[in-house]
Amino acid sequence: MAPPLLLLQNIMLTLGGKPLLESAELSVSAGARVCLVGRNGSGKSTLLKIAAGLIEQDGGTRFMQPDATIRYLPQEPDFTGFATALAYVEEGLGPLDDPYRARALLNDLGLTGEEDPRTLSGGEARRVALARVLAPEPDILLLDEPTNHLDLPTIEWLEGELKGLRSALVLISHDRRFLQNLSRQTVWLDRGRTRSLNQGFAGFEAWRDQVLEEEEQQQHKMDRKIAAEEDWLRYGVTARRKRNQRRLAALNTMRSERRQRQSRSGEVQLVATEGKVSGKLVIEADAISKAYGDRDIVKNLSLRVLRGDRLGIVGGNGAGKTTLVKLLTGALAPDSGTVRLGASLQMATLDQSRSSLDPQVSLKDALTGGGSDFVEVNGERKHVIGYMKDFLFGPEQARTPIGQLSGGERGRLMLARALSQPSNLLVLDEPTNDLDLETLDLLQEMLNDYQGTILLVSHDRDFLDRVTTSVLMAEGQGRWIEYAGGYTDMLAQRGFGVEQRQNAAKSAGKAGDKGGDKGVKAETERPASANEKAGKRRLSFKEKHALETLPKKIEELRSVKDKLQKMLDDQDLYQREPEKFAKASEAFAKADAALSSAEEEWLELEILREEIGG
Missing domain, CATH: 3.40.50.300 (P-loop containing nucleotide triphosphate hydrolases)
Known part of the structure; x- marks a missing residue:
């Protein structure tokens, strides 16, 4: 197994005298798509800041590969000291990064780069902050509520941009659709501890409910046992005798465990105060x-x-x-x-x-x-x-x-x-x-x-x-x-996504009269066919064949990677069979490289096909 780019183990942190994180863990490998979920106040943003190296944990270890690059998107970016939005974005670039990408991303997000950061709206500030972390194309992207204050066209644009990146992602978001579309692994932070599910967010809620149901059954059994022990304490042999001290200590331990289980935050009680019935x-x-x-x-x-x-x-x-x-x-x-x-x-x-x-x-x-x-x-x-x-x-x-x-x-x-x-x-x-x-x-x-x-x-x-x-x-x-x-x-x-239709409307508005019917008509006109686009070549037989066969090849490579990943997830494999571990790690690296190459080739051909209408 390729070693993780970022690894948090047994992270502990206390804030205000109250434990916030207890034995929290996070592992991020190359190309990972992780969503970090949990209730408000559970410590998700804090754990992400520890992963970014912005907060020092009280206990546990944080390891990051020395040559790995990381970028962190905070919920509230700090623009202090920057005269323009472009200056803020460019400051996040590394020496080898393409400075043109900073301006290109701002343009994609509807900004010129000359905006004064002090006068940005919530949505504009979020778009500038996104451009700053996306421009370098880092190895790891840590995104805390990236869709906050964004409109639907921008959210859909961001989804497409993140899907096309090779960066590993760790996402915190309340947007279910966003998480479902992007995640392949879920980390649940609950009462200071993390549980991991090797599936995207789509499978999380059923799994979470099952975990809580099993926990409730265990708590019910513990409650019955505590009741029996308390009955013994009240009416049985006196607890002061030496031979009963161990039993009394066990009872206190169970009580402590029950308090810890019951410390899970309650649920919001939402009831609307309904008035009298309105007219139809x-x-x-x-x-x-x-x-x-x-x-x-x-x-x-x-x-x-x-x-x-x-x-x-x-x-x-x-x-x-x-x-x-x-x-x-x-x-x-x-x-x-x-x-x-x-x-x-x-x-x-x-x-x-x-x-x-x-x-x-x-x-x-x-x-x-x-x-x-x-x-x-x-x-x-x-x-x-x-x-x-x-x-x-x-x-x-x-x-x-x-x-x-x-x-x-x-x-x-x-x-x-x-x-x-x-x-x-x-x-x-x-x-x-x-x-x-x-x-x-x-x-x-x-x-x-x-x-x-x-x-x-x-x-x-x-x-x-x-x-x-x-x-x-x-x-x-x-x-x-x-x-x-x-x-x-x-x-x-x-029949169109939000962003596509709005772009069409903008183009139509420029071509037609302001507020006239030409813009409306232009929205629904069919695109010109390949034969109508003069001077554009057709796809070759080899390119057509690649477009048809690459999706199957990509799925097969993903399947190979998943099998190797499951094998390498065995923590004892290296000690038990080091040779097998080495071969699996090498095969995983080759499959990963082949998958990236196939995906890139398919993407280039798909873009070409769309451009020429083939």
Whole structure:
């Protein structure tokens, strides 16, 4: 087996007197695709920083190959001291790296490189930080929530870019679809320890549930044994006698183990406070339009939202999603057309920017409005400390200023505030930001049980598929089209991915009149055939044959690598059969090189085929 590029063993770390990591491990080999999952606060970001060499662990070992290169994407990049975005990206390049790639990546991400880092939005800052870690094409990429603040076209672009890299990846993300599409190994960080699954994220949740079920059965058996031992302690032979001290020590050990098992964080209790039933018609928009200067945000949109609908709103950054929501909810007047709201509407809103949170206000006052110790939920008064516990806040955090909360904690606070308000219309603008996967599951279940109507703005494709009954998609130039079903259904009906269609719309907009029908027509025109492209050659027989046979060859090489990997995963193989270990390591290296060569050849031929329409 080829030695790992990066290896963490028995990592221990204590923060604030409380153990955060206990015997955590991580192994990253060349070309690995690892997703690191766990609840908010479990220490995922901390473990990634230790892997990057930014934090020193209290115990355990960190090993990295001396010639390996590593790049780390933090959740909040520091632009201090950089005059432009390009300067920040170029500073991350090594002496042998291509400086042109830095500017090319920024252009791909919709930036010029001349932007002032101090004035970047959240999405722009994330794109600049991504360009910095991608430009050098390092041996190992450590990415902490890379999709945060990105729109769907950029997320899909990033997926394609990462799939094409030879770098090993370690990903932390709350975006299920992103993890499913990129990962081949899953590391679960739970209560300070790691468990590893030799599958991508798609197989993780079933495996995790099985592990927790087995753990629950073991805990039940231990509880029964403890009860029997406690009964002996109370009514049996006195524990002060010397021969019974060992049995008493065993009982104390079992109690300690039970406390450790029960230390797993509880679950968020998500219950929406539902108001009275609204009328059947919730929102009716009739030919509404809105423009800023010569830019159309919404043009001639007619839409009906009925009680119980779950409408997802999708589009790139700057498409006007938030403006559209304000138009539909009556917070903003259209330039033309009318919006009619149904009877008896009670609206609760969760905004993306968290702008309604005053960083100086305490957590308790943010939930109660100040001057009270109670929150009204579903018509019942509940003490604020109990309500905080429903969202995994400890009593000691009651007076904590909001500005000191983490991103995940602020996300849970926004949910707590929104769900405590009586409503029959929920308006959720990027509710999945900074939430862990377990909380997303519970939020999805709550929304599915919600009896009212939902307007949902989100870039989380999996979440849209699970929650929405229809999707309103930004098609460019102020056009919005509603598609039945979730995000995947929308893609099937459009026949194009988000980024492809938007690029087509941009090209059409340049060729046609502003806001005219030419742009719409150009989106659906078929591409020119190979015969219509003058001066372009056809694929040779050899190239066609390679395109047909390479996929099978690639699969066979992957299968060989997987078999060799399983053999080399045997930790005792080297000591037991060193010759067999050496041969397997050599075969693995050859298979890896052959696989990389085959994949590169196929990719070059596929690009050529697309360019000439062959």
